[in-house]
Amino acid sequence: MNFTRIVHTLHPPCHGDRLQQQNTRHILTFHDPGLYAALRQQWLTSARAGAASRVFWAPLAQCIIAPSPLAEQIEKKWRHEAVTEEDSTIHLSGLSSRTGGGPGIPWGVKAIKAPQAWSISTGYGIKVGVIDTGIDVGHPDLQHSLGRGINLVHRGLPPFDDNGHGTHISGTIAAANSTRGMIGVAPRSIIYPVKAFDANGSAYVSDIIAGIDWCVRSGADLINMSFGMQTRSRSLLDIVNRAGQAGIVVVASSGNDGKRRAIDYPARYPQTISVGATDRKRKIASFSNRGQYVDIYAPGDKIMSAWLHGKYHEMSGTSMATSHVSGTIALLLAQRPGLKPAAIKALLQRTAVPLRLQRGISSSEGEINTLKFIREGLRG
Structure with missing residues (x-):
C-alpha cells in the first residue's frame, strides 16, 4: 500500500494562516492496526515541524487527530480504511x-x-x-x-x-x-x-x-x-x-x-x-x-x-x-x-x-x- 500518499496529504502546501485559524478538527480511526502503525512510522520519520504541530496521534485507539481540511483530504482518499468523526467539545x-x-x-x-x-x-x-x-x-x-x-x-x-x-x-x-x-x-x-x-x-x-x-x-x-x-x-x-x-x-x-x-x-x-x-x-x-x-x-x-x-x-x-x-x-x-x-x-x-x-x-x-x-x- 502506498503510505507516501497519505503522508503527503498530511503535509499540505502552506496557505498563509488558513490552517492556523482553523479550529475544527476530525478524529480518524483506522480499521487496520498494521496500516496505522506503518503510516505513523513513516510520518514520524518525515514530518515537518509545521505539520507536526497540527496532527496528533493516539496509538492505543489507532487514531489520527487533524484539522478539518487535512482530515477531509484523508477521508476522500481512504474512506474505506478509516472512520471519521468530528471533534466535539x-x-x-x-x-x-x-x-x-x-x-x-x-x-x-x-x-x-x-x-x-x-x-x-x-x-x-x-x-x-x-x-x-x-x-x-x-x-x-x-x-x-x-x-x-x-x-x-x-x-x-x-x-x-x-x-x-x-x-x-x-x-x-x-x-x-x-x-x-x-x-x-x-x-x-x-x-x-x-x-x-x-x-x-x-x-x-x-x-x-x-x-x-x-x-x-x-x-x-x-x-x-x-x-x-x-x-x-x-x-x-x-x-x-x-x-x-x-x-x-x-x-x-x-x-x-x-x-x-x-x-x-x-x-x-x-x-x-x-x-x-x-x-x-x-x-x-x-x-x-x-x-x-x-x-x-x-x-x-x-x-x-x-x-x-x-x-x-x-x-x-x-x-x-x-x-x-x-x-x-x-x-x-x-x-x-x-x-x-x-x-x-x-x-x-x-x-x-x-x-x-x-x-x-x-x-x-x-x-x-x-x-x-x-x-x-x-x-x-
Missing part, C-alpha cells in the same frame, strides 16, 4: 461555590468511612490518572501525591492548573497534609495529572482520547474523568473499551442536569463506573443525574478541597462525587493489584449502603461505603 461536571479554609478531613471523606479504612490501606503507590484542568503543582497538600503528567492544551508545558477544578478533584483523591491542610480518600496514592481542559473548563474529545492513551501507556491503575457531554462519541467509546481491556478502571461523572433517566457520556458507557452525587443527608443531590445508568453514588454537595495558589474551595457536582469513588478504588487496588474493572464495579454495588428514601428512587440505588468495600474486596 466536552465540559467539566463541577459547580463552583466558595473559597474557604483548610478543611482537615472533609465531610465527604468522613461520610464514606475512608478514615476507618486507612489502617488497612492508604492507597500506597497506586497511580490515578486525573484527566482535567491540570493541578496546582505547588499546593502543599499535594506535594507528596504528585507523579508525572502531561499538558495537552499547551503542549510542552507542565500540566499547570489555570481553572482549579483539577486541583480540587486531585485533593479529594490524594491530598496528604495532616498537620495544616486536608487529607483525601487515598492519601498515599499518586496523581498523574492530564491537562486536557482549558481555563474555561472546555476540552476537545480528541484531547480526552489522547489523555486516556497517555494514561494507559504511562502505567496508570485507574482514570478519573469528572466531565461529560450529551452526545455519543464512537472514538471515545473505543478508547474507553481499550483502557478497560488493559485492566484500567475508568470512573466517570453522571452529570449535573438533575435528569432521572439519562446521564452524560462517557459515564453512560457500560465500560465505565458511573457516579452520581449525594448530600449530607445521604439523599441524591438535586443537581445530580440519577437512575438506571448510575452505578454508585458518593458525596458531591458542598465539598471542600484543594484549590489554586495553595488555597481551598468548596464545590458541588458529580465531579466531586467521582473523585471520592476513585480514591476508594485506589485503596483497594493497593491491596489487590490487578483486580478487574468489572469485578470492582460489582463490588461497589454489592457493598453500597441504600440511600435515604426519596420519591422516584429505587431501593437498589446506594452510596459508597469505603470500609465495607475494602473489607469485602479483601475477602474475595
